[in-house]
Amino acid sequence: MAKKTIVAVGGKCSSRGQDVGFQFIKYDAVCELAGSFSVTPGEKSASMGDLTGKFVIGQNFKAHGCKLCKNRFVYQCGACKALVCYDGAEHRDVACPACGAVMTVPATKDGRIVMSGKAESDAWIMLAMDVSGSMAGGRICETKQAAVDSFLRKFTSGRFALVTFGWSVETVLPFTTDLRKVENAIGALTADGGTPSPLPHILSRHADFLRAAGKRYLVIFTDGAWNYGDHIADAQAIKQAGVEIITIGCAGADQRFLSQIATPGAHIVASDGHLAEKWAEALSIIKQG
Numbered sequence: 219m220a221k222k223t224i225v226a227v228g229g230k231c232s233s234r235g236q237d238v239g240f241q242f243i244k245y246d247a248v249c250e251l252a253g254s255f256s257v258t259p260g261e262k263s264a265s266m267g268d269l270t271g272k273f274v275i276g277q278n279f280k281a282h283g284c285k286l287c288k289n290r291f292v293y294q295c296g297a298c299k300a301l302v303c304y305d306g307a308e309h310r311d312v313a314c315p316a317c318g319a320v321m322t323v324p325a326t327k328d329g330r331i332v333m334s335g336k337a338e339s340d341a342w343i344m345l346a347m348d349v350s351g352s353m354a355g356g357r358i359c360e361t362k363q364a365a366v367d368s369f370l371r372k373f374t375s376g377r378f379a380l381v382t383f384g385w386s387v388e389t390v391l392p393f394t395t396d397l398r399k400v401e402n403a404i405g406a407l408t409a410d411g412g413t414p415s416p417l418p419h420i421l422s423r424h425a426d427f428l429r430a431a432g433k434r435y436l437v438i439f440t441d442g443a444w445n446y447g448d449h450i451a452d453a454q455a456i457k458q459a460g461v462e463i464i465t466i467g468c469a470g471a472d473q474r475f476l477s478q479i480a481t482p483g484a485h486i487v488a489s490d491g492h493l494a495e496k497w498a499e500a501l502s503i504i505k506q507g
């Protein structure tokens with residue numbers, strides 16, 4: 219029979235943000251998480267570095283969970299290696315209660331203790347939608363439906379933001395990974411007003427987007443020529459920040475101008491009644507990365 223040893227390891231409770239202990243039973247090359255106990259401040263316990271092998275969550279821990287909050291699962295911080303209790307579901311961009319590193323915690327798998335890591339390098343996609351008066355009526359309806367059905371719903375993850383240009387240029391929705399929120403924001407669009415360029419707003423208000431690591435796309439949909447401004451220079455500045463610009467021009471849009479501000483090969487000429495396939499084209503440019 220394999221020799222069993224019991225090792226107590228200090229960790230953190232994600233619900234309370236407090237110290238909590240985890241008890242492992244070590245046998246063969248397996249470290250089985252068997253229980254949890256409260257610790258008094260300053261109490262010394264082993265660190266995870268003292269344990270090696272295959273980590274599993276045992277039946278006893280699953281039955282009782284974290285001593286403080288009853289969470290049934292545990293992950294290990296990819297930065298500081300601390301053990302942290304959690305609910306077993308995926309969490310994006312959460313701060314480790316031990317070291318503060320912002321990481322994505324994966325969902326638990328096969329009773330293993332998962333490790334958090336850097337956020338997935340999913341694309342950042344900013345939609346800039348023309349909501350000028352000329353879009354009113356059937357065109358805005360078709361655009362909204364196409365943007366949702368043929369574009370947004372084809373993603374399972376990613377960061378999206380929504381900027382509109384009409385009476386004014388507005389960030390209707392800042393970057394979010396909640397695709398339902400994006401869908402609702404698109405669904406709520408109404409058209410009215412003129413056609414200012416959305417680019418100065420993006421340059422001045424979205425440093426997060428311009429400086430972010432990873433693939434970034436600005437998808438511009440418009441049906442008219444833009445008001446005064448040096449749009450070419452603005453677009454150049456955005457592209458120099460590493461953002462790919464995809465343009466979809468419909469009806470009265472200046473197609474030549476849009477092909478100049480787009481990343482080479484990323485301008486799409488559209489017409490009413492065919493917007494779904496044009497949004498699908500924009501999608502394929504992004505999916506081909």
Ligand SMILES: [Zn+2]
Binds near residue numbers: 233
């Ligand atoms: Zn807990």
Ligand SMILES: [Zn+2]
Binds near residue numbers: 297315318319
């Ligand atoms: Zn940490």
